[in-house]
Amino acid sequence: MLRGSLIGTCVLLCTLAFQSCPTTRSRSFRKHLLEQYRLSDDDIDYIYKPLYANNFYISKEDGEKVLYLKDPASGKETRYVVNKVHRVVCLSSTHIAFLDALDETRSIVGISGAQYICNKDVSDAVDVGYESAIDYETLLQLRPDVVFAYAIHGQSSDYIDKIKQLGMNVIEIPEHMENHPLGKAEYLVAFAAFFDKEFRAIEQFYWISRKYEEYRIKARQAAIQQYRRKMIDSGYTDIDTLNGTFEPVKVLINAPFKDIWYIPGIESHQHILVADAGGILLSSKPGVNTSVISTEQAYLYALQADFWIHPNQFSDLESLANPDPRFAEVPAFRDRHVWNNNLRSTPEGGSDYFESGAVNPHLILADLIAIFYPTAIPNHKFTYYRQL
DSSP states (O other): OOOEOSSSSHHEEEEEEEEOOSOOOOHHHOOHHHHHHOOOGGGGGEEEEOSSSEEEEEETTTTTEEEEETTTTTOOOOOOOOOOOSSSEEEEHHHHHHHHEEEEEEEEEEEOOOOOOGGGGGGTTTEEOOGGGOOHHHHHHHHHEEEEEEOOOOOHHHHHHHHHTTTOOOOEOOGGSSSHHHHHHHHHHHHHHHOOHHHHHHHHHHHHHHHHHHHHHHHHHHHHHHHHHHHHTTTOOOGGGTTTTTOOOEEOOOOOOOBEEOOOOOOOOOHHHHTTTTTTEOOOOOOSOOEEEOOOHHHHHHHSSSSEEOOOOOOHHHHSSOOOOOGGHHHHTTTEEEESOOOOTTSSOBGGGGGGGTTOOHHHHHHHHHHSSTSSSSSSSSOOOOOO
């Protein structure tokens, strides 16, 4: 029988702490289980009920630990009985980062795309290939207890089906489909379930979330102070009436990729990070989906931008200006306010931003705040960003 309770002191502490956290909790996870058996949310014996992630939860059923995962694109929900594992294959670099945070890199026997992985602790793991180029024979020889995989909506996942057909236990982790940065990081608890480290992961996530909130508050305070100085300089005298008002810095993101300029949606994790750092992404549309603008439109937005971040593969200003010299005249370029997230990367182009950044949104946020408001975090040492 399923009963409504939270187990473990860590879960209780985490829940109480977040009740006072101003960041909005994610939407509730619609469960087929509840609909099928006409149960309410209170009828589930939760081991862990996420606070930010929308697409997983862990319950206890008939003495077994069960992980529920949902693919938000298709709506498909999958139930996995979780047993402790010792040998795992990670088909995404983010999986490696989660296991590294749990001190479980020794459990990783196979990886995908070794040349793109920043973590040196998995250098002894066997590279099993990438998607359609998976070496199935090598994968079988590794005898993994579980293969952590991922699927991208609209792209073929035949290789995942084939791995399953070979009799291997495949778990498709949808952390990349979460919208909130802390929702992605919360999958630390989902991975921890396979190593009986849930309580440790809950404590780690609680710490990450608190640091994230501390940085978010620092950004807001810095933005308010900057706006007050601006108003004083303009001759405004009734400062006390501003009541915490501030103007977010304007941010241009990305650069043309095959002549297409992509802009993340307002509800995307990237926009949330920028907003929590005291900025606003120019041309970002409502919703989570990425929109497309022309280079001409991007140029008009660039004329307004205070900062320019994530200019694709470019690592210096000269190269960035070559495709379209007009962009060398925009304010962010002239003022050298152009930053890329490739400070930690491999020679082949793998980026730790997309690897360990999934577990460390607080460090990404701190970097962005230090870019937008340089005095907000004194003596800040950048983790993922570098100035072009």
